[in-house]
Amino acid sequence: MSRRPLLIGMTGAIGAGKSTVLAAFAARGCAVLSADTVVHQLYSTAAMRDAMAAHFGRSVLDSSGAIDRALVAQMVFDDPSERDWLERFVHPLVAAALEQWLEHVRAQTAQPPLMVYEAPLLFEAGGADRFDRILVVTAKMSTRQRRIAARGALTGLAEREARQWSDAARIAAADDVIANDGKLSDLHDQIDEYIARYAVS
DSSP states (O other): OOOOOOEEEEEEOTTSOHHHHHHHHHHTTOEEEEHHHHHHHHTTSHHHHHHHHHHHOGGGBOTTSOBOHHHHHHHHHHOHHHHHHHHHHHHHHHHHHHHHHHHHHHTSSSOOSOEEEEOTTTTTTSOGGGSSEEEEEEOOHHHHHHHHHHTTOOTTHHHHHHTSOOHHHHHHHOSEEEEOSSOHHHHHHHHHHHHHHHOOO
């Protein structure tokens, strides 16, 4: 009888290319989940809209009644106490979504080679010991800045990075590292090797 696949917690700095790595894992049959995707889905729920409006005021809702995520982001960026409130509210919901996802994957007859959960704040949010292994995706600063600039997100980068662990700290706390600033074929080779090393049968 096959054993359950390992649960991999994946993280990395802004612009390291975590989404590209996660997509490559998915293309190879791994079960994947992104914390950012979970948060995006949460923001569309009535419970989240009600909580945000009750805390921040109805000004955080746009004309259609949806949460204005850009406005909320600016509010919490400017006020650490508001950022702390939002994280205390959202992180447990994301953790619950992770558990539901795990239950769903493990209930399937055909098990994936690995389960990979990607979260930018994997260490900062706590709970890293929930995972069998921690994988850090790295890239040179020049590569990361080029990627961030391409999506128009350089504004406030230094402040955002100051609230996250450094790459050195992530690497020291992680089990494995994948470098994502070379050729795409090199990245895929690393992912193939990683799956071959840790997939269980």
